[in-house]
Amino acid sequence: MIELDGLCRNFHVGNQVVHALDKIDLQISAGEYLSIMGPSGSGKSTLLNILGLLDTPTSGSYSLDGINTSEMNDDQLATTRQHKIGFVFQSFHLVSRMNAFENVELPMVLAGQSVTERRKKGQLALEQVGLSDRISHRPDQLSGGERQRVAIARAIVMQPVLLLADEPTGNLDSASGKEVIEIMEDLNKRGLTLLLVTHDPVIGQRAARCLTMEDGRIAKDSVG
Amino acid sequence: MKFADCNRIAFGALSRYPLRTSMMLLATAIGVAAVLVLSSLGEAARRFVTGEFQSLGTHLIIVIPGKSETTGSGIGIMIGETPRDLTLDDARALMRSSAVEKIAPVIVGSAAVSLGGLERDVTVFGTTAAFREIRQWKMMLGEFLPNVGMERAAPVCAIGALISEEFFGREPPIGKWLRVGDNRCRVVGVLAPQGTSVMINTDEAVMVPIVSAQAMFDSPGLFRIIIQATSRDSMPKAQQDVRRIITKRHYGEEDVTVITQDAVLNTFDGIFGALTAALAGIASISLIVAGVLIMNVMLVAVSQRTREVGLLKALGAKKRQIIALFITEAIFLAVMGAVVGVAGGYIAVTVMTGVYPNLDFTPPIWSVAGAVLVAVASGVFFGILPARRAADLDPIAALSGQ
Numbered sequence: 001m002i003e004l005d006g007l008c009r010n011f012h013v014g015n016q017v018v019h020a021l022d023k024i025d026l027q028i029s030a031g032e033y034l035s036i037m038g039p040s041g042s043g044k045s046t047l048l049n050i051l052g053l054l055d056t057p058t059s060g061s062y063s064l065d066g067i068n069t070s071e072m073n074d075d076q077l078a079t080t081r082q083h084k085i086g087f088v089f090q091s092f093h094l095v096s097r098m099n100a101f102e103n104v105e106l107p108m109v110l111a112g113q114s115v116t117e118r119r120k121k122g123q124l125a126l127e128q129v130g131l132s133d134r135i136s137h138r139p140d141q142l143s144g145g146e147r148q149r150v151a152i153a154r155a156i157v158m159q160p161v162l163l164l165a166d167e168p169t170g171n172l173d174s175a176s177g178k179e180v181i182e183i184m185e186d187l188n189k190r191g192l193t194l195l196l197v198t199h200d201p202v203i204g205q206r207a208a209r210c211l212t213m214e215d216g217r218i219a220k221d222s223v224g
Numbered sequence: 225m226k227f228a229d230c231n232r233i234a235f236g237a238l239s240r241y242p243l244r245t246s247m248m249l250l251a252t253a254i255g256v257a258a259v260l261v262l263s264s265l266g267e268a269a270r271r272f273v274t275g276e277f278q279s280l281g282t283h284l285i286i287v288i289p290g291k292s293e294t295t296g297s298g299i300g301i302m303i304g305e306t307p308r309d310l311t312l313d314d315a316r317a318l319m320r321s322s323a324v325e326k327i328a329p330v331i332v333g334s335a336a337v338s339l340g341g342l343e344r345d346v347t348v349f350g351t352t353a354a355f356r357e358i359r360q361w362k363m364m365l366g367e368f369l370p371n372v373g374m375e376r377a378a379p380v381c382a383i384g385a386l387i388s389e390e391f392f393g394r395e396p397p398i399g400k401w402l403r404v405g406d407n408r409c410r411v412v413g414v415l416a417p418q419g420t421s422v423m424i425n426t427d428e429a430v431m432v433p434i435v436s437a438q439a440m441f442d443s444p445g446l447f448r449i450i451i452q453a454t455s456r457d458s459m460p461k462a463q464q465d466v467r468r469i470i471t472k473r474h475y476g477e478e479d480v481t482v483i484t485q486d487a488v489l490n491t492f493d494g495i496f497g498a499l500t501a502a503l504a505g506i507a508s509i510s511l512i513v514a515g516v517l518i519m520n521v522m523l524v525a526v527s528q529r530t531r532e533v534g535l536l537k538a539l540g541a542k543k544r545q546i547i548a549l550f551i552t553e554a555i556f557l558a559v560m561g562a563v564v565g566v567a568g569g570y571i572a573v574t575v576m577t578g579v580y581p582n583l584d585f586t587p588p589i590w591s592v593a594g595a596v597l598v599a600v601a602s603g604v605f606f607g608i609l610p611a612r613r614a615a616d617l618d619p620i621a622a623l624s625g626q
Contacts, residue, residue: 049620052538054537054538054619054620054623055620074542074543075542075543078537078540078541078542078543079540079542080540081537081538081539081540082539082540083540087538087539089623093531093534093535093538093623095532095535097236097237097240098236106536106539107539107540109225109226109229109233110225110536110539110540110541110545111225111540112225112226154539158540
């Protein structure tokens with residue numbers, strides 16, 4: 001489903017060129033469960049951003065679902081993000097003035113879906129993360145674990161093919177972190193491709209396929 | 225994104241910061257209210273002045289002796305400055321025009337009026353009965369001057385309400401004698417009090433027959449001839465006839481100035497219309513200022529909500545959706561500000577009407593519509609820059625709050 005071919009991402013820092021990603025080749029099939037680990041600065045977040053179409057590679061190609069993303073314009077990238085990719089962030093990124101349901105329905109609002117459709121899908125998504133009883137709570141009325149579960153519900157409400165999680169447990173205690181991981185693993189079992197960036201080896205080892213990154217390269221791939 | 229959702233999100237964002245939102249509302253509201261109040265002041269002045277000139281009577285032509293001319297030096301100046309008098313015969317001759325309905329020759333002077341030990345200076349008008357008919361003055365007691373020929377002198381006078389009070393108190397003045405200058409006149413009528421109307425305060429005036437006034441001031445020259453045309457349509461003909469007759473009588477020299485009420489009205493109308501527009505224009509500047517304020521605060525809002533913008537982008541928001549969200553916020557601010565401003569402006573106008581009940585402060589509809597339009601337009605215009613800035617944010621940097 002995902003094919004990276006000679007993917008490079010360079011940043012200019014002053015006069016120096018930093019190779020955040022250096023000729024990455026990677027294939028990921030639909031339904032896989034991957035974790036990416038590595039020291040900070042190894043390029044794992046950059047890789048995640050490129051996979052999430054928030055960043056574009058300097059060279060090389062990235063095809064998602066058989067479509068080469070380098071030929072897409074801004075709007076097409078946005079639409080692809082909307083329909084195929086779900087994000088879960090370390091700091092949740094919930095809109096504080098909106099309640100759980102409103103946060104979850106935000107992607108559907110942007111996609112222009114009808115109110116009845118939004119209600120049905122939003123409730124279903126919140127049910128999947130076990131928050132049916134928290135629908136009208138605002139983020140500041142929820143615990144950290146609950147907030148991240150709202151964020152997961154928001155990420156899956158558009159039924160994406162790929163779920164990208166960037167340190168999803170980084171701001172959580174271990175109990176609620178485990179809960180969050182289990183919810184995502186459960187979604188993976190139902191066919192959602194899951195890609196997890198983490199520092200925590202305990203969480204990283206749970207994945208069926210572990211990538212270790214170093215200096216912008218994949219140093220170790222437990223499968224390949 | 226649906227229109228209703230866009231509005232809901234924008235409104236939600238605004239209500240999150242009530243103080244900031246209400247301050248921006250206030251800025252726009254003050255601008256709109258200022259336009260309303262200033263233009264209503266200008267309009268009130270225009271209505272007042274044109275109303276004054278309308279109260280002069282209907283379809284009037286005023287003939288003034290002399291004509292301002294730009295002449296050469298030396299002898300020319302002397303010729304330019306010494307007009308031929310306008311005489312009673314001239315006035316009589318004007319009656320020959322079929323377009324002329326009524327004629328009132330007027331002489332104005334100042335004379336001492338006395339009765340017993342009381343004496344004061346008053347403005348004395350020498351005129352005929354037609355003057356009252358043209359000016360549509362009402363009488364409180366008795367009659368105006370006797371309706372006899374222009375050339376008949378008579379020892380009578382009509383007096384203003386205040387003069388009557390000062391000299392006669394509560395006693396009936398009709399039939400009493402007053403000394404006006406060197407002449408003794410019998411009071412035949414008292415004008416109803418009406419205050420100052422177009423520079424003439426009839427309450428403090430004494431009216432005598434024109435010939436009496438000529439004798440009193442020892443001058444055959446008339447101050448004005450007031451002419452009422454038969455109808456509005458006959459005004460041009462009447463004006464032409466007046467010029468032709470006077471020129472003929474004055475040996476081919478058109479040495480009078482003929483002005484029409486309409487011309488005066490139009491001039492004042494124009495002047496005050498321009499004044500109102502200028503006032504409204506000046507007030508509109510405050511709307512631009514409000515717009516700049518909206519831009520500033522929106523820029524702050526964008527940087528405060530950087531993370532939110534980053535999130536929206538990650539969730540698949542297109543550039544134009546983000547632009548739409550922020551511009552909607554700016555429009556909301558401007559529209560709500562305009563509504564508050566219109567309400568405030570009307571309240572201010574109501575208060576002004578309460579203080580000056582005889583002035584009509586109704587703001588002109590163009591200024592209301594214009595103010596609202598400019599407010600909304602400046603909201604949109606000054607909302608563009610912050611909205612574009614938000615839309616152009618890099619999603620990764622925005623998500624990390626940079």
